[in-house]
Amino acid sequence: MKLIDALELLKRPVPERAPSLRAFLACGFTPLHLQTFFAAHLRTLHPHSRVDITTGLFGDLAGNLERLSPSDLDALAVVVEWQDLDPRLGIRSLGGWRSTDSSDIVKSAGKSAARIGGILKRLASSLPVCVCFPTLPLPPLFITRSEQSSVHELQLREMVASLASATSGERSVRIVNGQCLDELSPLGGRFDMDSEVMAGFPYTLAHASIVAELLAALIHNPGPKKGLITDLDDTLWAGILGEVGVDGLAWHMDQHAHVHGLYQQMLTSLASAGILIGVASKNDPALVEKAFARGDLILPRESVFPFEVHWDRKSGSVQRILETWNVGPESVVFVDDSPMEIAEVGAAFPGLECLLFPGNDYRALWKLLKRLRELFGKSAVSEEDSLRLRSIRDASAFRKHSGSTGGSLDDFLRDAEARILFTMDKQSGDARALELINKTNQFNLNGRRLNDSAWLGFLKKPGAFLVTATYEDKFGPLGKIAVLMGRQEDRRLAIDAWVMSCRAFSRRIEYQCLKYLFEKFKAEAIVFDFEATPRNGPLQEFFRPWLDGVPTGTFSLSRRSFFEKVPTLFHHIEEDVRVRIE
Amino acid sequence: MSELNDRLIRCFSAVFPRLAIEDIPAARLESVEEWDSLAALRLVAVLEEEFGLRIDLSDLQELSSFKTIERYLLKRGDVS
Numbered sequence: 001m002k003l004i005d006a007l008e009l010l011k012r013p014v015p016e017r018a019p020s021l022r023a024f025l026a027c028g029f030t031p032l033h034l035q036t037f038f039a040a041h042l043r044t045l046h047p048h049s050r051v052d053i054t055t056g057l058f059g060d061l062a063g064n065l066e067r068l069s070p071s072d073l074d075a076l077a078v079v080v081e082w083q084d085l086d087p088r089l090g091i092r093s094l095g096g097w098r099s100t101d102s103s104d105i106v107k108s109a110g111k112s113a114a115r116i117g118g119i120l121k122r123l124a125s126s127l128p129v130c131v132c133f134p135t136l137p138l139p140p141l142f143i144t145r146s147e148q149s150s151v152h153e154l155q156l157r158e159m160v161a162s163l164a165s166a167t168s169g170e171r172s173v174r175i176v177n178g179q180c181l182d183e184l185s186p187l188g189g190r191f192d193m194d195s196e197v198m199a200g201f202p203y204t205l206a207h208a209s210i211v212a213e214l215l216a217a218l219i220h221n222p223g224p225k226k227g228l229i230t231d232l233d234d235t236l237w238a239g240i241l242g243e244v245g246v247d248g249l250a251w252h253m254d255q256h257a258h259v260h261g262l263y264q265q266m267l268t269s270l271a272s273a274g275i276l277i278g279v280a281s282k283n284d285p286a287l288v289e290k291a292f293a294r295g296d297l298i299l300p301r302e303s304v305f306p307f308e309v310h311w312d313r314k315s316g317s318v319q320r321i322l323e324t325w326n327v328g329p330e331s332v333v334f335v336d337d338s339p340m341e342i343a344e345v346g347a348a349f350p351g352l353e354c355l356l357f358p359g360n361d362y363r364a365l366w367k368l369l370k371r372l373r374e375l376f377g378k379s380a381v382s383e384e385d386s387l388r389l390r391s392i393r394d395a396s397a398f399r400k401h402s403g404s405t406g407g408s409l410d411d412f413l414r415d416a417e418a419r420i421l422f423t424m425d426k427q428s429g430d431a432r433a434l435e436l437i438n439k440t441n442q443f444n445l446n447g448r449r450l451n452d453s454a455w456l457g458f459l460k461k462p463g464a465f466l467v468t469a470t471y472e473d474k475f476g477p478l479g480k481i482a483v484l485m486g487r488q489e490d491r492r493l494a495i496d497a498w499v500m501s502c503r504a505f506s507r508r509i510e511y512q513c514l515k516y517l518f519e520k521f522k523a524e525a526i527v528f529d530f531e532a533t534p535r536n537g538p539l540q541e542f543f544r545p546w547l548d549g550v551p552t553g554t555f556s557l558s559r560r561s562f563f564e565k566v567p568t569l570f571h572h573i574e575e576d577v578r579v580r581i582e
Numbered sequence: 583m584s585e586l587n588d589r590l591i592r593c594f595s596a597v598f599p600r601l602a603i604e605d606i607p608a609a610r611l612e613s614v615e616e617w618d619s620l621a622a623l624r625l626v627a628v629l630e631e632e633f634g635l636r637i638d639l640s641d642l643q644e645l646s647s648f649k650t651i652e653r654y655l656l657k658r659g660d661v662s
Contacts, residue, residue: 004628007596032620033627198639199623205631 001209003033006040014050021049023219024068027079028061030200037212038077045220058200059087062112065119070126074453077215078131080116081202082138085109085156089138091196097141102152105141109156113163124170128452130218132176132211133164136191136202171431172452174218174379176211185210223439224376225353226327227276228267229318231336232283232309235357236264236299237291241283246290251298259365263357264298266369271303274385275376276325276392278306280317280334285309305393314341315348325392326502333375335368382432384479394476395503409506414570418473418507422516423576425466426459433468433483440499443510443542447533448497458496463487469513471504478504482513491524493517498528502538510542511566516573518559527556586661590652593632597625610647629655634662 025031025038035053042051056064061084068076083090086109088101095101123129142150168175185207196202203211233240237249238257250257251264271277277299281288288309292301306324308317314336322329329352334345337357346354355371358364378385398416438449450458458464469482481504485497500510517526530551532540540550545565546557587607594606598616601609611617622645626637629651635658637645645651655661 003624003631004593004596007599007624007628011596011599032623036624194636194639201623205627 001037001040001213003036003205003209006036006209009040009043010036012043015048018048018050020052021046021075022052022054022073023075023077024073025053025055025077025079026061026064026068027055028059028064028081028084029196029202030058031055032199032201033205034079034201034203034208034212037209038216041209041213041216042219045216062115062119065116065123068123070123070453071457073127074451075219076123076127076129077219078120078129079211079215080131080133080160081136082109082134082156084116085112085134085160088141089156090202091139091193092200097139099143102142102150106152106155106159110159113159117163117167120167120173121170124167124172126453126456128172128174128219128221129167129170130174130176130215131164131167132181132215133160133178135181135185135207135211137187172456174221176214176218181210181214184214223435224275224378225333226331227278227321227325228270228333228335228372228376229278229280229321230267230334231314231338231341231357232279232281232288232291234337234359235335236260236267236279237297241287241291246287246294249291249294256360259358259360259362261298262365262369266372267299268303270372270376271299271389272386273376273378273381274388276327276389277304278308278321278325279304280308280314280321280336282311282314283309303389305389306396313344315345318345318349318352324396333372380431382435384432384435387477387479390476391478391503394478398473398475398506410568410570413508416473416475416507416570418471418571419574420509420512420571421470421574421576422520423468423470423578424520425468425578426464430466430468432480433466436480436483436499436501437485437497440501441533441535442502442538443498443500443505444533444536444539445495445498446529446531447536448531450497458485461487463489467513467517469500469509471507471509473507482509484513484517486526488521488523491522493521493523493526495526495528498539505538508567508569509571512569512571512573514557514562515566515569516575518562520575520577523559525556525558526562527554529554586655587652589632590629590648590655593625593628594648597621597628607648635660 021042023042025035027034035055039051039053056067061080065078070076081090083093086105087093088095088097088105089109120129120131138153138156140146142153144150164175167173189204190207191202192204230236237251237260238255239249241249251260252258253261267277288307291297292304306321308320318334322332329349332352334342334352334354335357336342336345336354337359339356342354342356345352353375355368358368434450434452434455441447459466464487465485467484468480470480471478478501482500483497484495486493486495498513500513514526517523528551530553532552543551546561547555591603591606594601594609595603598609598614598621600616601614622642626639626642626645630637633655641654645654
């Protein structure tokens, strides 16, 4: 982005009632153009928000961080440069570059790094913290020639790497990827010495824009796509199965088919991180079965579900896979080597990202693999990620069985051997709970999304509680599938958020959630902060028996009324309560 | 109006968003409230980027109005 474009973007009016995004940009130098670019990039990513950026004092990064009041902020961006660790690592200081100073510089930088690390950890318990560690070249202060690394320089780099590694373990900390920065902003084009000396701003405009863009992207933190649908012939493997047969398929280097092996390896990696992998192939189903029975396939058969293998249109296959996964096309990527198939699926699902498999072009494959990581990247793999595919298979089996037993739903649920674990906690570390609140649409009390700061703020309120439900039955575990967030006000509960994964429908878990709340808190009434959304119809229907219609706004459900109409529940209940209930 | 003049007006408009377009050619450091030291640095950076040149920050004092900046750019000869 050019500076003039950033300034013009920031001139655009923001609607009066736009929600505000309040971010603090912490750096030890004059923020100048970095602040402008940072605001502009955030504005690009949050076009309907008012972006307010505040900054601190020149030359005092640690102090600026220590003085912060996290409750006034939605996010914190921190830019650490070498001179923040010791002023002698910058060029504005004349503190000495004697050979005997090097050890002391390293020592004092270590103390600063420890101080900054401690503050970042503390702040990360209250708001998302995005950090960019030193990006500028070190000045030529060490005794070695430029082509030789000095031991002190290596010690400094090791110290920064340790600091980054230690802070990245905090749930709310996101670190700018140095490799990504190197690709976008080559080292030689980053430092503007004139500007540093005259204005206290060390970055070239191009570098400032890139640093700002990456920090804004970390704050924006979009959720990953959920599933990938792949073609088989000349995509997952080299060769047309119907022509070369099962034994003629190839994906190894000695068969000149390494691109397919790497692609399989990437899909296996995605599957291991909870990404759903499905197959849409115009092929003979029996042959595909045999191909997946080959023991040397890198992508194992159990990582793929469902298989749509026939000779019909691929858009139909994609439609059925989306239904099985119960996700929208905007959450899915389709990969095929045929431009015609890409065009057919793309036309049927405009929101679905279609990527052409590049054949034997390794440069294009590298781009494809990087693109897939961008689309599916996540900070950590949760327990639910590892359960997702299995629970979708189990849900499919559950639906099949519940419709085919011939008995009543009560009979079926009685025999399902269902267990629910309710966990009550006020800790902010439950990333899955926040993820459910921000991703669930159909069974969602009001559709409101929470950023990290609002989430952390809510849990600190007096009387606030967070209840999660983890479900398992004889068909398999579903993992953590429901979240209730609310406040206790004497014998009344106020529910601010209630979501349940659509994978958990038809098991009466929602009834058990309310029963648990009424009994655990000895509540006489529960008040629901309901708001209709275009997609929360299932939740609205759930309340129909008590309201004689669907809810229209905030409403209250009494204990007596609830227990009059609750159906028989068969779950075995376990609980893990980590907070005191009044 | 020359092309250079148009581009310069765009630069001023970006750095001083409250300044009406018709008032820009008469803009001077003393008459524009927002023209402080930070705005001056921002203006220099925008000019460098827009005209593909490097401006010595010691020339800042000279660049104190739309007219002087226009003359400075014409004099430079390396404007892209």
